[in-house]
Amino acid sequence: MEPNSQLRLSPSRVNDFTNCPQLYKYRAILNLPEKISLDAERGKLVHSVLEDLYELPREGRVIRSALELLPIKWQEHLNSKPELAAEITSEKEWIDRAEALITTYFTLENPTTFDPTYRELHLERDLREEVYLHGYVDRLDVAPTGEVRIVDYKTGKSPKAGWEEKALFQLRVYALLYWRNEGVIPKLLQLIYLGDSRVVKSEPTEAQLVSTERILGNIADEILTAIDTDHFPTKKSRLCDWCSFKEICPAFN
Numbered sequence: 426m427e428p429n430s431q432l433r434l435s436p437s438r439v440n441d442f443t444n445c446p447q448l449y450k451y452r453a454i455l456n457l458p459e460k461i462s463l464d465a466e467r468g469k470l471v472h473s474v475l476e477d478l479y480e481l482p483r484e485g486r487v488i489r490s491a492l493e494l495l496p497i498k499w500q501e502h503l504n505s506k507p508e509l510a511a512e513i514t515s516e517k518e519w520i521d522r523a524e525a526l527i528t529t530y531f532t533l534e535n536p537t538t539f540d541p542t543y544r545e546l547h548l549e550r551d552l553r554e555e556v557y558l559h560g561y562v563d564r565l566d567v568a569p570t571g572e573v574r575i576v577d578y579k580t581g582k583s584p585k586a587g588w589e590e591k592a593l594f595q596l597r598v599y600a601l602l603y604w605r606n607e608g609v610i611p612k613l614l615q616l617i618y619l620g621d622s623r624v625v626k627s628e629p630t631e632a633q634l635v636s637t638e639r640i641l642g643n644i645a646d647e648i649l650t651a652i653d654t655d656h657f658p659t660k661k662s663r664l665c666d667w668c669s670f671k672e673i674c675p676a677f678n
């Protein structure tokens with residue numbers, strides 16, 4: 426690492442490093458381009474619709490409005506990433522799937538009953554002098570009572586029983602950032618899975634957030650050591666089948 430430069434940590438980068446240090450190197454150190462993930466692109470599209478839905482007055486936040494936003498957001502998405510068009514074999518299927526995810530959203534929350542305080546909120550803080558931690562929160566709601574709820578939309582399926590804790594790590598990082606910046610521990614963390622219509626909730630405790638901070642510190646140490654020694658081991662798993670770098674990865678060559 427350059428002198429005076431900080432290690433940039435986010436839940437995604439932490440995930441990359443713990444899943445496979447070599448993957449982390451390709452993404453975070455070498456910044457190699459990746460092939461388009463249609464699931465990820467659909468996720469971004471649905472997120473953008475849900476974000477704009479909350480621009481409307483409460484009474485207008487109904488399924489019809491969201492589905493009307495979809496082709497508009499899709500066109501914007503295509504304009505910003507024209508190469509996506511060549512990857513989609515059936516545009517109708519693509520839009521139908523996005524519509525189904527948006528429709529599912531309305532079975533899990535009623536957006537006419539509250540006003541979000543923040544959407545796409547960027548939280549950031551130095552974990553310590555050489556480590557910068559940040560993340561983007563899909564939605565953060567502050568109730569009139571001052572209670573805080575952090576919400577993240579997922580367009581995939583919810584984790585199997587026993588894996589919820591791993592999934593909640595991302596939201597605990599956001600809760601930690603909010604707590605350290607604002608002095609308030611969020612009351613509720615909520616993962617909304619549109620892929621199988623399930624909500625995973627958790628009430629974070631101070632002990633959990635302190636533990637999250639310690640885990641982040643340990644992972645930061647491991648990454649800094651990997652950078653200093655240029656040692657990023659490969660870690661084969663089912664994720665390799667979706668990895669953009671499989672063709673150049675030493676584990677497969």
Ligand code: SF4
Pocket residue numbers: 445447448659660661662664665668669670671674675676
């Ligand atoms: S193919 Fe597998 S082992 Fe290789 S970088 Fe990707 S995730 Fe890691």
